[in-house]
Amino acid sequence: MDSRTAGQTSHFKPLRFEVIPDEKPGLSWTRTRPAITIQDSDGPLTIWQEGNSFIEVDAYDDRDPGDFRNVAQWNKVHEHAAEVMHYRARRFLVALCVFGDNARFFRWDRSTVIVSDSFKYKEDPAPLIEFLTCFGVYDDGYGFDDTSSTKITSSLELARAERQYQLAKKLLVYPECGDPKKDARWLGTSRKIRTPKPYRRGWEDFTTLGPAMAANTRLIGCGSRVWLASLPSYRKYVIIKDSWRDSTRWCEGDIYRRIYGKDKRVFGVARLYHYFDVEDVNSGEVIVTQGEALNEKLKRDKYDERTLHRCILASVGIPLSRFTSTRQLLEAVRDAIIGHKNMWERGVLHRDISLHNILISLYPKQEGGAKGFLIDPEYAVIQGEPGYDQDVLNVCGTPMFMSIDRQPEVTSGGPHEPWHDVESFYWLLVYVLAAEGRLVIHEYRWPCTLEKDEVQPSRRFVWKHVRYITVDEHEPLTKCMTALAKLVEQQYWGSLDQGKQPREMGAITHEAFLDAINKALDAEGWPEGDASIVAKAYLHAAGVPKRPATKRKARVEAANAPPLKRARPAPARKGVKAKSKTGGTRRTRGRTA
Secondary structure, three states: HHHHHOOOOOOOOOOEEOOOOOOOOOEEEEEEEEOEEEOOOOOOOOHHHHHEEEEEOOOOOHHHHHHHOOOOHHHHHHHHHHHHHOOEEEEOOOEEEEEOOOOOOOOOOOOOEEEEEEEEEEOOOOHHHHHHHHHHHHHHHHHHHHHEEEEOOOHHHHHHHHHHHHHHHHOOOOOOOHHHHHHHHOOOOOOOEEEEEEOOOEEEEEEEEOOOOOEOEEEEEEEEEEEEEEEOOOOEEEEEEEEEEOOOOHHHHHHHHHOEEEEOOOEOOOOOOEEOOOEEOOOOEEEEOOOOHHHHHHOOOOOOOOOEEEOOOOOOOOHHHHHOHHHHHHHHHHHHHHHHHHHHHEEOOOOOOHHHHHEEEEEOOOOOOOOOEEEOOOOOOOOOOOOHHHHHHOOOOOOOOOOHHHHOOOOOOOOEEEEEHHHHHHHHHHHHHHOOEEEEEEEEOOOOOHOOOOOOHHHHHHHHHHHEEEEOHHHHHHHHHHHHHHHHHHHHHHHHOOOHHHOOOOOOOOHHHHHHHHHHHHHHHHOOOOOOHHHHHHHHHHHOOOOOOHHHHHHHHHHHHHOOOOOOOOOOOOOOOOOOOHHHHHHHHOOOO
């Protein structure tokens, strides 16, 4: 390989090959890790997922997965690649697999996997030598994303990142690990992300606080990765999201701009700071996968061409699972419904209402008073745009929160409509309350079974138990959930009674849901300090003091407290002055003063 084609100056970097001990020692096909990791010899030894690449070794020729008959071995190799791609931002990954006397090269990106022909590496070691030599010469062969791989070396920047990291944990934005050593290890993974400035020339260097807050585990697909970051000149946090978008669809940043229109922001929708397609540091070309090149070679559109897209949000929020009170939870969902309504009025349909796409506002004033907002409109469709009529027919969304009418088992084949998303808000509340153990049916706590991605639990819940749902010791929220459940029931049961399709009923609307939620929020009897289990654990681990008890609770605790015993005075030591009853002092001789 010529150094000019690689875009790098030729320099040899010695490599280090480390044998990886397996967690479950035994036969070779039971390994849960690859056999060898390839790392830089001049750097510290890291975990195998952070290495430059890996080598999978097996002693038998018939374990070669290249002929697609050995499914177990094929899945194992792909699992190793998925872990490596999940752990660190990469454009692609190249690995070597040896099976007996045969060897193959594998190359993964977010569009597909390319597998080389098998070769006898003992008889013809030239391909193997060239592969290892290129790893030691050309840095771009590792496949790392150079735009987000710069380590922080300044002690001042590290100290600043640590302060902001600890504050983010107290604000419940970042998960609390409760281990100082793990905190230090996480901070060691902080990186600089250089981005062009919006609306003007120049660059900005964002500092990520620890590793990615969320990363997609799928090997093929969008590969989303989200960081919490900050600027030295910007005191508040930002969210940086990288995703490999389908090049034929609208990018996420353009969808946000379409939602805003001429306005700077929309109530209930995240605020956008900047967005762009990421360019290579050396060539200046936009980073893409090999999908288009393969399609041109095969003369057919078989693989998706994906482009690395970076979206920076000025809106920072707290996950719904970390609500500090049930009132905060309901207010966030209400404002997210308003945001969804505003999106639809501007011709944009979200299509993916889920637990991770609604956040509790960290700075409500900056969100225009919104207590919660919607994010991730990457699967949204825009009215009037080419392909809209076909896109709304496709089933899209997170299965456990999808509308019953959009479940693959019962879908009537109609288009995705706004009321389907509104129904998803109800299933979202059901999931959160059931996961907290607060949902009660027939005096029994209902376990959270919606995570099985099945339609039957949701249908059975609506049709059989809607009249018996209560929220444990919470009258306002019980009335709210009952009202929302009756709307869902009317949408489906009413269609059966009248011989209509569910989409023709019109019981589930933005206005009906907002009316039920606002009535519950205006009611009295809301408890205080009823935070989620996750929030209580995070607040306790982060050292945040608990909310002081009310006067009534303090009186109850004082009445139930055991009587205090009068302490006996401790004997004074010889020669120590002790106070007398008259207030003076006298010397003792080892007796009790």
